[in-house]
Amino acid sequence: MARTTVEDCLRQTPNHFELVIGAVARANELRRGVPAELPEENDRPVVVALREIAAGHYVVDLEKIVVESLKESVAITSGETSIAPQEEGEGAEAAQEDAGEAKPAADEAASGEAAGEADDRQPDA
Structure with a gap:
């Protein structure tokens, strides 16, 4: 099994901050049940997210991630949760x-x- 390195991911997303935020966002999606673009191979969601970013299967869109995060935050604070x-x-x-x-x-x-x-x-x- 080839290991994914930060350098592999930085070729796709050159900003360290965006890489971290994108990897966390994708890992959370995977935890919620969104299907993976690559075989999971018994890896943790964070590892799968980094592998997807390095392979170019997941493009980090910081604006989209922030908007989705704010929507979730507003839903929680307005009482729209269970x-x-x-x-x-x-x-x-x-x-x-x-x-x-x-x-x-x-x-x-x-x-x-x-x-x-x-x-x-x-x-x-």
Whole structure:
């Protein structure tokens, strides 16, 4: 098996930054189930992505990658995912409020008990 080197990839994508971003984007596509252009040969998705870039089967389009990333980010922050972040946040805030209310009461009880114990230990005059 011939090994793919960074120099092989840089012939296709001369910018190191674009190469890294492109390889990560393609590896994520492969993880999500997009079919590989080359035989996977039991390689990890990142290795397959680098092999595809070096062979010229995947062309790094930084603008497209950034736009897709922003679309995913907007979808996540606007609540368009299967997980509703607002519901989790509300539950967490309610739990914190409950804990906050219980804490002072517990502190008062503890301080009252400590004061009561201190009175018991003082000798009668």
